[in-house]
Amino acid sequence: MLTRCQRLSLRAGAFILMWVAALLSRASAAELRAFPEYLRPDPFGGVVAQDNMQEGSREGINNARGAVVLQGARGGYVSFHLVAKLPQAGPYALDLRLADRAGNIQIDIFREWFHFVDADGHYYPDALIPVALPYRSRLPEPDNRIATQSAQAFWVDVWIPSDAVPGIYRGRATLQAGNARAALPIELKVLPIVIPADDAVTIDHNSYGSSWLGDLYPKMRERLGERFYESDEFFALIHAYHRLFYEHRGAFHQLGYGHGGKVGPEFAPALEGTARRKHVASWSLFDRHYGPLFDGTAFARTRRGAQPIPFVYLPINPEWPASFLWWGEPGYEAEFVNIVSEMERHFREKGWTQTRFEMFFNQKKRYKAFPWDGDEVRFPEDNKYFLEYGRLLKKALPPDTPVKFVYRADASWTMNDQFKILAGVVNFWVCNSSILSWYREAPPMLRERGDIVWFYSEAPSVREVSSAITYNPFKAWRWGVDGYIHWLTVNPGEDPWFHFDGGSLALAYPGERFGIDGPIPSLRLKIQRNALQDIALLDSMKKNHSIASLKSEAARHYNGSKPEDWWNPRPAMADLPPPQWSDSIFDQADEAHTGAIKNLHPAAWQSVRKYILQLASEAQ
Amino acid sequence: MRLQRVLRMFSLVIVMTSPLFGQAPREGIPSREKLMRDLDEVARAATIMVDGDLCQKIMTARASARMTVVDPKNRWAASDDFEVNHEAYIQTKKTLIRLSRLVSYPCDVNLWMPLEKSPGKIQILIRNANELSQFWSWGALYQDMIPAMREVLETGQRRAVAEKPGMVSVLAPVSNSLGDIVGLVEVVSRLPIDTHENVK
Numbered sequence: 076m077l078t079r080c081q082r083l084s085l086r087a088g089a090f091i092l093m094w095v096a097a098l099l100s101r102a103s104a105a106e107l108r109a110f111p112e113y114l115r116p117d118p119f120g121g122v123v124a125q126d127n128m129q130e131g132s133r134e135g136i137n138n139a140r141g142a143v144v145l146q147g148a149r150g151g152y153v154s155f156h157l158v159a160k161l162p163q164a165g166p167y168a169l170d171l172r173l174a175d176r177a178g179n180i181q182i183d184i185f186r187e188w189f190h191f192v193d194a195d196g197h198y199y200p201d202a203l204i205p206v207a208l209p210y211r212s213r214l215p216e217p218d219n220r221i222a223t224q225s226a227q228a229f230w231v232d233v234w235i236p237s238d239a240v241p242g243i244y245r246g247r248a249t250l251q252a253g254n255a256r257a258a259l260p261i262e263l264k265v266l267p268i269v270i271p272a273d274d275a276v277t278i279d280h281n282s283y284g285s286s287w288l289g290d291l292y293p294k295m296r297e298r299l300g301e302r303f304y305e306s307d308e309f310f311a312l313i314h315a316y317h318r319l320f321y322e323h324r325g326a327f328h329q330l331g332y333g334h335g336g337k338v339g340p341e342f343a344p345a346l347e348g349t350a351r352r353k354h355v356a357s358w359s360l361f362d363r364h365y366g367p368l369f370d371g372t373a374f375a376r377t378r379r380g381a382q383p384i385p386f387v388y389l390p391i392n393p394e395w396p397a398s399f400l401w402w403g404e405p406g407y408e409a410e411f412v413n414i415v416s417e418m419e420r421h422f423r424e425k426g427w428t429q430t431r432f433e434m435f436f437n438q439k440k441r442y443k444a445f446p447w448d449g450d451e452v453r454f455p456e457d458n459k460y461f462l463e464y465g466r467l468l469k470k471a472l473p474p475d476t477p478v479k480f481v482y483r484a485d486a487s488w489t490m491n492d493q494f495k496i497l498a499g500v501v502n503f504w505v506c507n508s509s510i511l512s513w514y515r516e517a518p519p520m521l522r523e524r525g526d527i528v529w530f531y532s533e534a535p536s537v538r539e540v541s542s543a544i545t546y547n548p549f550k551a552w553r554w555g556v557d558g559y560i561h562w563l564t565v566n567p568g569e570d571p572w573f574h575f576d577g578g579s580l581a582l583a584y585p586g587e588r589f590g591i592d593g594p595i596p597s598l599r600l601k602i603q604r605n606a607l608q609d610i611a612l613l614d615s616m617k618k619n620h621s622i623a624s625l626k627s628e629a630a631r632h633y634n635g636s637k638p639e640d641w642w643n644p645r646p647a648m649a650d651l652p653p654p655q656w657s658d659s660i661f662d663q664a665d666e667a668h669t670g671a672i673k674n675l676h677p678a679a680w681q682s683v684r685k686y687i688l689q690l691a692s693e694a695q
Numbered sequence: 696m697r698l699q700r701v702l703r704m705f706s707l708v709i710v711m712t713s714p715l716f717g718q719a720p721r722e723g724i725p726s727r728e729k730l731m732r733d734l735d736e737v738a739r740a741a742t743i744m745v746d747g748d749l750c751q752k753i754m755t756a757r758a759s760a761r762m763t764v765v766d767p768k769n770r771w772a773a774s775d776d777f778e779v780n781h782e783a784y785i786q787t788k789k790t791l792i793r794l795s796r797l798v799s800y801p802c803d804v805n806l807w808m809p810l811e812k813s814p815g816k817i818q819i820l821i822r823n824a825n826e827l828s829q830f831w832s833w834g835a836l837y838q839d840m841i842p843a844m845r846e847v848l849e850t851g852q853r854r855a856v857a858e859k860p861g862m863v864s865v866l867a868p869v870s871n872s873l874g875d876i877v878g879l880v881e882v883v884s885r886l887p888i889d890t891h892e893n894v895k
Contacts, residue, residue: 283895284894285891286892286894286895287895304890333826333893333894335822335823335824335825335826336824336826337824337826337894338894339894398792398824399789399792400789400792400793403785440779441775441777442834443818443821443831444821445788446779446784446785453776453778454778653775654757654772654775654776656769657766657768658768658769658770658771659768
């Protein structure tokens with residue numbers, strides 16, 4: 076007979092054994108975990124260092140029962156990371172189902188590519204490869220070539236259309252690896268509120284020319300040979316980039332000429348003749364390129380629906396349509412006015428009246444082709460050229476044209492003077508972010524007179540905290556400007572897959588490596604899109620709340636900042652002519668900005684989102 | 696000096712009345728031999744036509760002074776402060792454009808000027824609409840002078856260079872009114888033309 080003490084000891088022993096066995100089995104079992112969008116997974120089951128908050132301060136997306144709990148407004152996406160972790164190398168299958176009898180709610184799933192960044196020797200997920208469910212592969216993922224990879228992350232987009240029925244939707248993610256099986260219940264709460272279709276700020280993604288397409292799609296280029304730049308596939312590729320950014324609540328720009336005035340054939344009508352006899356010879360390539368973008372048919376099968384692109388660069392530059400040979404002579408005016416008038420007529424006859432056509436000068440004298448800076452004027456005498464082109468444009472256009480021509484200038488050093496000198500001529504300003512931060516009064520003044528105001532910067536690299544991509548779009552809304560532009564977004568570098576430069580010049584990647592004749596999105600683009608839909612929703616709440624209080628509260632939730640923290644005092648050095656400025660002027664100006672970024676919490680945007688959804692709930 | 700200007704004007708009239716002048720239709724691709732002959736002829740005309748005194752007035756004194764200065768407090772000063780005297784630039788550029796139209800296919804005539812205070816260095820000072828050059832490192836404010844350029848500047852003889860695939864350049868001297876060689880032109884073409892190169 077066992078004593079009571081022995082029985083208790085045995086029971087305790089058995090319990091410990093069971094506990095150890097459970098632990099062991101857990102350690103050896105396949106695992107399925109969900110992370111909120113701001114915690115980027117690494118290939119080993121952890122979170123990248125920049126996002127790796129202390130466990131206690133992490134806000135998970137699992138409820139007490141272990142289910143993934145999501146909520147979102149209609150007309151938008153809810154996203155999260157799903158991570159499959161295996162105890163050893165081998166095959167696995169992943170699936171995810173959500174019960175929706177109406178079939179309205181749709182799930183897009185992407186495999187996260189882990190980029191090796193030489194600069195710090197770490198892996199970051201960013202390129203998102205669309206995959207079909209159930210997804211079958213093995214770990215380590217063969218093409219990602221990480222010998223010790225034990226986890227594969229997937230970005231899950233849940234699309235909630237505006238006509239979805241509000242309520243709770245349930246589903247399940249499952250992972251099968253050999254005999255082991257893991258499951259993760261999913262619970263989606265669809266809120267009655269609908270995210271406005273239109274954005275509160277335009278977020279633009281810039282690029283230059285189209286030779287980069289030939290570089291990023293070498294197989295397609297080889298297949299098509301000399302026909303590449305005139306092929307249907309080429310134009311389909313351009314349209315695919317537009318669609319990608321549009322579906323992520325953004326716009327896409329391609330500047331069609333070089334600093335010396337060379338125009339890519341698909342960016343301009345072909346011209347013939349000279350002086351008075353200069354005329355459009357063919358619209359063929361131009362119309363194939365832009366027709367579907369200006370009438371919206373390029374977006375016909377998108378979730379956001381067919382809409383013309385909001386903005387486009389015109390090919391106008393000092394060498395096109397008028398030759399610089401005639402600058403200052405009647406022939407220059409004749410060539411310019413004739414061709415621009417023909418363009419206006421063509422656009423009008425085609426009904427292309429929703430897109431804003433930008434006359435924009437990008438050349439810089441440092442690139443040695445023209446004597447004046449079109450981009451970022453530093454020397455005041457260059458403004459006379461802007462005035463002359465304003466006169467020429469006015470002369471070329473009928474006063475009552477329904478076609479929206481705008482005159483855009485990208486401004487930095489001398490922006491505050493240009494706002495005055497070019498008032499009534501330039502009506503679209505794209506401003507240097509640091510310098511605009513000195514002129515708090517400028518955006519309302521410019522918008523009051525009908526001008527469009529954007530600012531420019533570049534995307535954060537993957538080495539920055541995940542929420543960094545929300546900073547400039549949020550700042551655009553905070554500042555009360557119309558938009559923000561990432562100055563280059565399609566240049567992933569020499570080898571983005573295995574020797575990544577961090578991606579501050581790329582928010583999309585070429586899909587050719589994965590058998591896709593088009594771009595694939597980045598994780599940063601997804602986070603930006605989700606923030607943009609939140610901003611659109613928040614902005615719509617100004618019907619019931621003062622915009623000042625919405626901005627103030629959102630900033631407080633974002634990084635604990637006050638409204639005045641988003642502006643900088645104008646430094647004394649700015650009173651001197653720009654050639655007497657030193658770099659320190661920008662360092663000082665950027666101090667507040669970089670400080671805010673440096674201290675940005677990975678969950679900064681999540682905090683704003685909670686605030687917005689709280690307001691949304693109250694509104695209901 | 697005045698006589699030289701008159702001579703230049705006379706040459707200009709001769710050139711303008713040449714059947715080659717004007718925007719002739721961009722016809723078929725010429726043979727390499729014809730291309731070399733054509734470009735050499737344009738280069739010869741350029742030596743006569745391009746006004747070296749005017750070329751020397753293009754850079755402003757401030758830009759010239761800052762061109763090679765490395766200022767750790769102002770890393771981009773040389774590029775940011777690059778400026779030119781507009782009239783001298785425009786007049787010269789127009790001459791270069793006219794010269795490029797002597798042939799009926801895409802051709803650029805670029806102006807290169809050595810840096811007075813930095814021996815062995817040279818800058819491209821005026822580029823043109825086809826964005827062609829065999830020697831310009833895209834974006835470089837100035838760069839090392841290649842031996843062929845040095846030879847042209849020292850001897851006053853034209854030199855043909857065909858290093859990059861498909862491209863041909865003829866380098867020709869530019870002189871001022873004192874008879875000093877102060878720069879050179881690069882008459883360049885590429886056949887077939889790459890319609891997308893340097894559209895960026």
